[in-house]
């Protein structure tokens with residue numbers, strides 16, 4: 353047997369478990385979630401089979417058919433046909449099919465077979481299939497398809513054993529290509545029906561529990577009500593569970609900061625460690641629990657299968673504002689970060705809908721904005737109970753997220769009315785089975801989120817914080833200077849210059865200055881403010897929140913919150929818009945419309961709030 357590397361590509365309809373199988377085989381941590389279109393890129397991993405042979409595994413975006421034309425499906429097609437730049441066609445195709453939904457998935461299996469290349473069929477989700485009483489005659493299926501068929505359970509340890517044994521053995525010979533008359537669409541349908549009749553016994557088409565749940569979840573009135581309650585509870589939870597943990601971290605850093613001034617002699621080193629790193633980074637790190645709580649809910653919802661239902665419910669509403677139900681999941685991913693959200697739009701087929709989604713995705717509140725929101729809300733909004741059950745801080749946070757969503761709808765609506773072609777597409781979307789989330793996937797997802805956060809914190813945020821500390825400390829004030837030292841530093845001059853632009857929004861020079869590093873990474877605004885106030889000597893008692901409430905009016909705080917809701921997003925987002933749309937023009941449009949909206953909204957907020965507060 354050959355000991356060379358065997359190159360295997362995983363293909364199949366969306367949501368059949370390709371990535372789960374890939375992770376199981378390679379020990380990878382690619383994102384798995386219960387909706388179609390999770391994987392939008394080609395991902396590669398390695399794995400050594402028991403025989404010692406190295407298998408190189410490719411995870412590919414799901415594809416409904418080779419006729420399909422969305423950008424992610426194109427990648428799969430190019431890889432399989434050997435047209436992907438710099439890559440030969442794979443040695444073996446593992447076609448993954450959801451055993452509970454063979455009526456849909458077998459059609460694609462037949463399309464793959466038509467390629468005339470070596471194929472193994474993995475019948476995945478066999479655990480669910482058995483539970484539902486679906487019986488599959490594997491030998492007969494194998495005989496009729498003319499390719500090896502194995503059963504897998506991608507989410508169970510050892511659930512890919514049969515597949516490993518099969519691919520570690522001899523490489524199957526190429527499936528014979530079908531004669532041309534059998535490949536018309538109607539021909540494929542007929543073939544699938546014949547295959548199903550001969551090999552599968554299905555007690556009923558769908559699960560009774562799914563149907564019962566969907567009667568509520570998809571109900572035009574109760575469905576929307578359930579959606580609203582779910583979203584609302586998530587934000588309440590972020591405050592109720594996240595806040596106490598955040599406070600504990602904040603207290604820890606206060607303690608370290610206080611001791612640094614005892615342990616170290618006064619001077620630049622003490623200043624850098626205490627005001628720069630400990631106060632700046634510590635303040636940002638304090639918001640990690642809130643981010644993790646939010647993601648716990650997002651990941652759980654993703655795995656449950658509920659999200660495509662929400663997309664379905666909102667489809668009508670989204671069409672009326674120039675988006676489609678298909679935009680829902682990319683937009684939801686943008687709550688993590690606009691970058692995966694914008695990349696997720698690859699599963700939107702219509703280029704026009706895709707562009708609209710890309711342009712509004714940065715309006716969704718990314719997790720980098722959470723520290724800024726949490727800081728300002730914590731400082732300015734009292735911890736009241738509203739109607740005895742809701743806390744006011746959670747309500748304000750919810751309102752800010754809502755502002756982003758409504759802003760996106762408004763912009764979508766404007767774009768729709770600016771373009772000539774206003775046709776709408778019906779939403780064709782698969783509703784996956786409901787599933788109890790796998791604790792392992794949720795833990796991996798949280799771990800990945802935490803790791804991304806810490807990497808940003810110790811990378812770009814650390815670097816920017818050190819720079820902020822440096823420019824707020826140097827040059828030292830001239831001898832006999834009367835004002836605070838920081839007024840003579842580079843930061844002081846820079847901030848006062850910027851204040852000309854931002855004073856109408858109610859921003860003082862410290863805030864105006866913090867907007868610059870925020871453009872590289874949002875959270876840095878918090879670190880920058882913490883550092884600038886610490887260097888200025890304002891944050892000594894009561895920390896940053898105290899420094900803010902003494903230097904800052906409620907009207908300015910509201911205006912700043914509104915600014916962060918709409919302001920042009922970080923540089924990396926603009927870079928991704930450039931890459932995904934291949935156009936600087938879209939970057940310019942995106943930046944300028946957001947700047948204009950943010951400026952106008954903050955101006956109105958500040959001027960109105962000043963009248964009433």
Ligand SMILES: Nc1nc2c(ncn2[C@@H]2O[C@H](COP(=O)(O)OP(=O)(O)OP(=O)(O)O)[C@@H](O)[C@H]2O)c(=O)[nH]1
Nearest residue numbers: 367368369370371372385389390391414477505506
């Ligand atoms: N019960 C059960 N669930 C599974 C199995 N394999 C995958 N899943 C679940 O099915 C869902 C989809 O899995 P993914 O691996 O993301 O599917 P995919 O084929 O990569 O999907 P796309 O990337 O969208 O094409 C997730 O919720 C998984 O947890 C299985 O064998 N049994």
Ligand SMILES: [Mg+2]
Nearest residue numbers: 370371390391
């Ligand atoms: Mg996938």
